[in-house]
Every structure is written in structure tokens, then in C-alpha cells.
Amino acid sequence: MRIPHSLPYLANIPRTVLALAALTCMSATAQIPPTPPAADAESKDAKPASQTTLDRVEVTGTASETEQRRASTASKIIIGKEDIERFGDSSVSEVLKRLPGVTTGGRPGRGGDVRMRGMGGGYTQLLVNGERMPPGFSLDNLPPDQVERIEVLRAPTAEYGARAVAGTINIVLKEALKKTLNEVKLGLGAEQDRLSPSASWTRNDKFGEHIAYTLTLSVNKSDSRDDNDTRTRWYDLPTGNQLLDQHETGYGTNHREGVHLNGRVQIGLGQGESLILMPFFVMSQSNSFTQSQLDQAAGGAIAQPYASYTSEGDGRFTMMRTNAQWQKNLGDGNRVELRYGVGGGTYESHSVRNELDTTGALNRTVADQSSTKENGWNLTGKLSQQLASEHSLVSGLELDSSKRRQSRTTLQNGLPILTDFGDDLNASSMRVATYIQDEWNASKQISAYAGLRWEGIETSSDSDAYDVRNRSSVLTPLLHATWRPDEKSRDQWRTSLTRSYKSATLSDLIARPSISQRFPTGANEVGSPDRAGNPNLAPELARGFELAYEHYLDKGGLLSANFFHRRISDLMRNVVALEDVSWSTDKRWVSRPQNVGNATAQGIELEAKFRLDEMWPTALPVSVRTNVSFFDSSVDQVPGPNNRLEGQPKGTANIGADYKFRGLPLSVGASVNYTPAYDLQLSDIQSNTMGAKVVTDAFLVWFINPKAQLRLSANNLAPRDYLNTSSILSGTQRQDNESDNPSHIRWGARLELKL
Numbered sequence: 001m002r003i004p005h006s007l008p009y010l011a012n013i014p015r016t017v018l019a020l021a022a023l024t025c026m027s028a029t030a031q032i033p034p035t036p037p038a039a040d041a042e043s044k045d046a047k048p049a050s051q052t053t054l055d056r057v058e059v060t061g062t063a064s065e066t067e068q069r070r071a072s073t074a075s076k077i078i079i080g081k082e083d084i085e086r087f088g089d090s091s092v093s094e095v096l097k098r099l100p101g102v103t104t105g106g107r108p109g110r111g112g113d114v115r116m117r118g119m120g121g122g123y124t125q126l127l128v129n130g131e132r133m134p135p136g137f138s139l140d141n142l143p144p145d146q147v148e149r150i151e152v153l154r155a156p157t158a159e160y161g162a163r164a165v166a167g168t169i170n171i172v173l174k175e176a177l178k179k180t181l182n183e184v185k186l187g188l189g190a191e192q193d194r195l196s197p198s199a200s201w202t203r204n205d206k207f208g209e210h211i212a213y214t215l216t217l218s219v220n221k222s223d224s225r226d227d228n229d230t231r232t233r234w235y236d237l238p239t240g241n242q243l244l245d246q247h248e249t250g251y252g253t254n255h256r257e258g259v260h261l262n263g264r265v266q267i268g269l270g271q272g273e274s275l276i277l278m279p280f281f282v283m284s285q286s287n288s289f290t291q292s293q294l295d296q297a298a299g300g301a302i303a304q305p306y307a308s309y310t311s312e313g314d315g316r317f318t319m320m321r322t323n324a325q326w327q328k329n330l331g332d333g334n335r336v337e338l339r340y341g342v343g344g345g346t347y348e349s350h351s352v353r354n355e356l357d358t359t360g361a362l363n364r365t366v367a368d369q370s371s372t373k374e375n376g377w378n379l380t381g382k383l384s385q386q387l388a389s390e391h392s393l394v395s396g397l398e399l400d401s402s403k404r405r406q407s408r409t410t411l412q413n414g415l416p417i418l419t420d421f422g423d424d425l426n427a428s429s430m431r432v433a434t435y436i437q438d439e440w441n442a443s444k445q446i447s448a449y450a451g452l453r454w455e456g457i458e459t460s461s462d463s464d465a466y467d468v469r470n471r472s473s474v475l476t477p478l479l480h481a482t483w484r485p486d487e488k489s490r491d492q493w494r495t496s497l498t499r500s501y502k503s504a505t506l507s508d509l510i511a512r513p514s515i516s517q518r519f520p521t522g523a524n525e526v527g528s529p530d531r532a533g534n535p536n537l538a539p540e541l542a543r544g545f546e547l548a549y550e551h552y553l554d555k556g557g558l559l560s561a562n563f564f565h566r567r568i569s570d571l572m573r574n575v576v577a578l579e580d581v582s583w584s585t586d587k588r589w590v591s592r593p594q595n596v597g598n599a600t601a602q603g604i605e606l607e608a609k610f611r612l613d614e615m616w617p618t619a620l621p622v623s624v625r626t627n628v629s630f631f632d633s634s635v636d637q638v639p640g641p642n643n644r645l646e647g648q649p650k651g652t653a654n655i656g657a658d659y660k661f662r663g664l665p666l667s668v669g670a671s672v673n674y675t676p677a678y679d680l681q682l683s684d685i686q687s688n689t690m691g692a693k694v695v696t697d698a699f700l701v702w703f704i705n706p707k708a709q710l711r712l713s714a715n716n717l718a719p720r721d722y723l724n725t726s727s728i729l730s731g732t733q734r735q736d737n738e739s740d741n742p743s744h745i746r747w748g749a750r751l752e753l754k755l
């Protein structure tokens with residue numbers, strides 16, 4: 001395999017980390033016994049296929065999610081298949097909103113970007129099978145039928161990576177054979193008389209004695225409509241007079257189709273040795289249409305840019321990845337793993353916007369077409385050793401590389417714009433990481449974890465007009481500990497001291513601008529600026545502290561409280577300023593990401609899971625799941641009050657319960673997700689108010705027979721409008737925007753058959 005020229009970057013790895021990793025590898029090499037003769041995968045000393053580690057976090061045997069959580073030294077929450085499928089959600093992001101401290105950015109019932117601790121903008125590390133996905137991939141498009149479990153790590157670990165200021169969510173797709181299974185699920189969703197069918201097929205089986213496989217195929221089609229109501233007003237602050245009043249109403253429809261294929265093939269190569277192949281394929285395409293009417297009060301200081309517009313667009317995303325993982329037990333608790341992955345994705349989009357004047361005549365057309373292709377590979381090596389005094393030592397080296405080619409053409413009234421920046425963009429990134437971690441039991445009551453990770457990223461991009469180079473590296477020490485006051489106690493305390501970081505994305509770094517839709521017929525306003533990147537961004541660094549208490553109940557329940565604190569430096573935030581730009585002879589309002597200073601974030605997460613008869617013996621065995629989180633943050637360089645991290649609410653809460661009837665083949669349940677309204681001061685001139693979100697879900701399962709069941713669901717059962725407002729100052733004037741977005745009930749039915 002040819003190693004890219006960027007690998008001299010390895011020379012920058014701190015010598016202490018490389019030395020520790022090298023010593024570990026040499027120590028293990030000395031312990032490698034002679035290669036044993038080939039043995040059956042089912043032999044006495046071989047690890048059963050169903051128990052082989054398929055992902056970075058090891059799951060042992062058939063331990064319940066609660067038992068795995070209790071045994072982990074680093075704070076980890078595991079959500080199993082039953083909880084994932086309980087409410088018949090249409091997307092993984094809707095499942096995640098019920099987890100402690102997790103919020104989503106969309107309107108009620110619509111999923112959206114996933115945030116831990118309410119921290120958006122890349123603070124949450126999202127992985128699929130332990131890997132980051134390419135641009136264009138969205139959890140909103142991933143059906144829950146593809147998922148085996150969800151792992152939530154509240155603090156970073158050396159093995160998973162430190163790009164997780166808020167935490168890590170790892171989506172683990174269907175695993176290799178646990179039991180022979182041939183299952184079909186047929187679903188139908190309905191919202192506003194629009195139907196969304198889906199189907200999935202899962203097959204678990206064996207080829208002979210040494211090969212086990214899992215194959216899951218999902219197809220889905222969705223049809224939705226969203227109504228929008230936006231009002232914009234300009235005021236003159238000295239006089240209080242209203243300068244402008246615009247009211248825009250309209251709707252948008254979106255049609256989406258998707259195919260997801262996930263497979264795992266596990267091959268037993270001999271005693272304690274296996275090879276795992278993991279293909280993953282995604283294809284989705286969408287078509288959208290938007291129609292909007294703009295009414296402007298007479299006498300406005302700014303000419304009305306249009307009276308109405310229509311916009312049509314389509315997009316297509318395709319991704320294929322294949323991973324191969326080889327692992328071998330070396331004896332005495334030692335194991336070596338190698339993992340290689342290769343894949344690529346393409347994303348193509350096309351849109352046309354037609355703006356009409358008050359007479360219905362066409363006065364502007366903007367057509368935008370883009371194509372993005374990304375290919376990459378990754379190579380990971382990991383060595384696990386079981387040392388004396390119950391020390392479990394793991395060291396590893398990670399390499400990954402990706403290359404992106406993007407072409408874009410923007411036409412206004414048939415003529416190209418932004419020609420100075422070129423239509424083609426080539427970009428590449430190279431990441432190198434090495435780590436070492438030790439987990440041990442200091443006593444029967446104390447377990448500890450110490451890790452050290454170095455990670456370096458080099459990003460480069462070029463077009464006809466400019467080149468961008470950005471290098472960053474971070475050394476992250478990590479400490480976790482668990483203390484049980486009594487070795488037989490059901491109580492335990494956790495604490496963590498960590499360092500994590502957030503790196504700039506390629507779109508944050510490249511300088512190619514995105515022009516405001518109103519350019520040039522309407523004013524380039526401070527509230528609708530152009531957007532551009534900043535190649536000089538530095539990564540954000542965060543020092544973290546966690547303290548948690550957990551009490552485990554007799555029948556599998558749990559009570560916990562978790563406090564977290566983060567101190568962030570070199571905070572990145574989009575800043576709007578009036579600039580001299582190359583794409584216009586006049587100064588333009590431009591929004592660029594900047595390192596603006598420091599910030600602090602903290603909060604507490606409370607969680608309870610139990611059956612009512614655990615608390616009150618005479619009660620019905622109703623399963624209750626509830627959590628409440630409180631968040632707070634402040635940005636030092638932004639005046640208060642409400643100078644919080646962007647997008648962070650003051651908290652979130654969930655309460656849910658389900659019950660299986662005695663003597664009846666029925667199970668029912670419901671949950672309520674609540675995120676309160678909050679105010680946000682983004683800068684000395686920008687502020688937002690986000691409305692409250694309340695999402696009520698319910699389900700009923702009819703167990704027809706041992707091989708068939710029918711699941712009925714209602715998501716967003718009590719729909720309410722989602723109201724957002726923003727305000728921005730420009731000299732002696734203020735612009736206020738108010739957006740009112742209604743939501744709707746989504747009904748669902750799914751027939752689940754075991755063939």
C-alpha cells in the first residue's frame with residue numbers, strides 16, 4: 001500500500017507517546033507463542049463467533065445493557081435493540097432525543113442535528129461502527145432497523161478519540177450471528193395524508209461451521225410537507241420608527257427515497273483467530289419544492305426584492321464502505337487487531353429559484369449545481385495486553401486519509417457568478433493518531449483508567465484562485481476512575497479528568513463564499529450576510545471534569561446523577577462584519593468563523609430507570625424511564641446575560657413508561673420529550689430566542705403469535721408550533737425576525753415477522 005506524502009507528519013508525534021507504544025508492542029512481541037495449528041472456530045479454546053469483538057467498545061457475552069454500563073470504568077450508556085425499536089421511530093435521531101442530555105435541532109418530530117449537553121456545532125462526536133461518516137451522510141436518513149445498539153460516552157477515551165468535547169455517540173450496526181434469524185418488517189407512516197412506506201429484511205445464519213453472517217437490507221420512502229411563516233421588521237432606534245415590515249408565508253414539500261445495506265461476515269481462521277468483513281452501502285435521493293409569498297408594507301426604506309418565488313431542487317447521495325478486521329488471541333489475555341477500511345461517497349444537487357415581481361413577471365433566476373466526490377481509506381492497529389496486577393494495557397496507531405473533489409456552478413439569469421473563485425475545488429486531509437491506555441483494578445472497590453492520545457490533522461484545499469493549508473495537533477491526557485464504597489454495594493462513584501478538542505471543518509476553512517439569496521437585487525443585509533471560510537482557524541481545546549453517582553436496583557433499575565464541566569479556549573463562532581470583498585465592488589456583510597475567545601459549560605444530568613414494583617411492591621410492573629438535565633454556559637467575550645454557547649438550551653427532560661398486560665398479548669407505552677424555551681446572546685449585536693419543544697410519542701404492540709407482532713405508533717401526538725426569533729443591530733437600526741413553524745402528528749404501523 002502506498003503511503004501518502006503527508007506521513008512525515010509522524011515526525012511531530014511526541015516522543016513519549018511513541019516510546020510508550022513501542023515498548024508495549026515489543027513487550028507483547030516477546031510474549032507471542034508459536035503459531036498453534038489450525039483449529040475449529042468452535043473449539044474449546046476459541047472465542048465463539050457470537051462473542052468476538054466487532055467494534056471498538058467490547059461487549060461481552062449476553063450481559064444486559066445495565067450490567068455493561070456498571071462494569072465500564074469510563075462513563076458509558078448503552079441502548080439496546082429493544083429500546084431503539086420501542087416507539088417505531090422513522091430515524092435514529094428521533095431515538096436519540098430520549099437519551100439523557102441529548103437534544104435535536106429540528107422542529108418537533110423532525111429529528112435534526114444531534115447534540116449532547118445541548119452543545120451543537122461539532123461538539124458531539126458522531127460515529128457509525130466507530131468511524132466518522134463522509135459529508136452528506138445524515139442520521140436522519142439511517143433507519144433504526146439497521147442499528148444493533150447505541151453507545152453514549154460522556155467523556156472522551158484514548159481509543160475512541162478526543163474530538164468529543166460534549167461526548168461521543170457511536171451507532172453500532174447489526175452484528176454477526178447471535179442466533180439464527182430471518183426477519184421481515186413492513187411499515188407505513190402517515191402525516192398530513194402523506195404516506196411513507198418502509199421495509200427491511202434481516203438474515204442471520206452460518207455457512208458451515210466456520211462462517212457466520214448477518215445481512216440487513218432496508219428500503220424507505222418518505223413524503224412530507226412543512227409550512228413556514230416568517231416576519232422581518234426594521235426599526236430606527238433613536239426615533240423608534242418602523243422602517244420595514246416584511247411578511248413571508250409559504251410551504252415546502254420533500255420526497256425522499258433510500259436504500260441501506262449492511263452486512264457482516266465472520267470467518268473463523270483457527271484457534272482464537274478470525275476475519276470480519278463489514279460492507280455498508282447507502283443510497284438516497286430527494287426532490288423538494290418550495291413556494292413563498294412576500295408581502296411588504298408600503299413606504300419601506302428598502303425596495304421589495306421580490307413578491308413571490310418558487311424553488312425546486314433534487315439531490316442524490318451514494319456511499320459505499322468496506323471494512324476488514326483481523327484479530328488474533330495471542331494467549332495469556334493478549335490480542336492483536338488490524339482493521340482496514342476503504343470507501344467513497346458522492347453527493348450531487350441541483351436547484352433553481354425563480355423570483356417574481358408584483359405583476360407576476362420573472363425578474364431573477366438563480367440556478368445552482370454542485371457535485372462532491374470523496375474517497376478515503378483508514379488503517380488501525382491495536383494491541384491489547386493483560387498484565388500483572390489486573391492491568392489491561394491497550395496501545396494503537398491510526399491512519400486515515402480522504403480526498404474530496406467538488407465542482408459547483410452558480411448562474412444568475414443565465415450568467416455565472418463567483419467566477420473569480422473557480423468552479424472546482426480539490427481538498428484532502430490526512431490524520432495520524434497514536435494512543436496508549438491502561439485500565440486496572442486498584443482494589444476490589446476501585447477501578448481506574450489512564451490514557452494518552454496524540455492526534456494530528458493536516459487539511460489542504462485548492463481551486464483556480466486560492467490554496468488553503470491548515471495543520472493542527474493535540475495531545476490529550478485522560479483519566480477515569482470508579483469507586484464502590486463497598487465491594488458488594490450497588491452504589492458507585494465515577495470521576496473523569498480529560499482534555500478534548502474540536503477541529504475546524506473543511507467548509508469552515510475554505511474561503512469560497514456563498515452569496516446571500518437576495519444578491520444583488522435586494523440589499524445585502526446584516527441579517528442575511530454572505531458566508532465565507534477562514535483558513536487560519538485554530539482548534540478549540542477543552543479541559544473537562546465529570547463526577548457521577550450511580551445506584552443500581554435489585555431488578556435491573558438505575559438511579560444516577562452526573563455533573564460535568566468544560567473550560568473551552570479558542571472558541572469558534574461565526575462573526576458578521578462589513579468587509580471589502582473580491583466578489584463585489586461594494587462592501588458586503590460577511591459571516592466568517594473566528595476564534596473569538598474562551599467559554600465555560602457545565603451542567604447536571606439526572607436519570608432514573610426502574611419498574612414500579614421495585615419501588616412499591618404492590619404496584620403494577622410498569623417500566624419507567626425518566627431523565628432531567630440542566631445546562632449552563634457562558635462565552636467570556638460576549639456580554640451577558642444569556643451569553644451561552646450557540647444552540648444550547650437551559651435543559652431537557654424525558655419521561656416514559658410502558659407496560660405489558662398480564663394475560664393479554666398487548667404492550668403499550670408513551671413518552672414526553674421537553675426542551676424549554678431559551679434566550680441566546682450570540683454577540684454584542686446578535687441575539688436569538690428559541691421556542692419550547694414538546695414531543696409526545698406513544699405505541700401499542702399486539703403479539704399476534706410467537707413469530708408475528710404488529711406495532712402501532714403515534715409520534716408528536718400533541719403537535720405545537722415551533723417559534724423562533726432573532727434580533728441583530730446595524731448601527732442605529734435593529735432587524736427583528738420571527739419564524740413560526742407548525743408541526744404535525746405522524747402515525748405509524750409496522751408488521752414484524754420472523755420467517
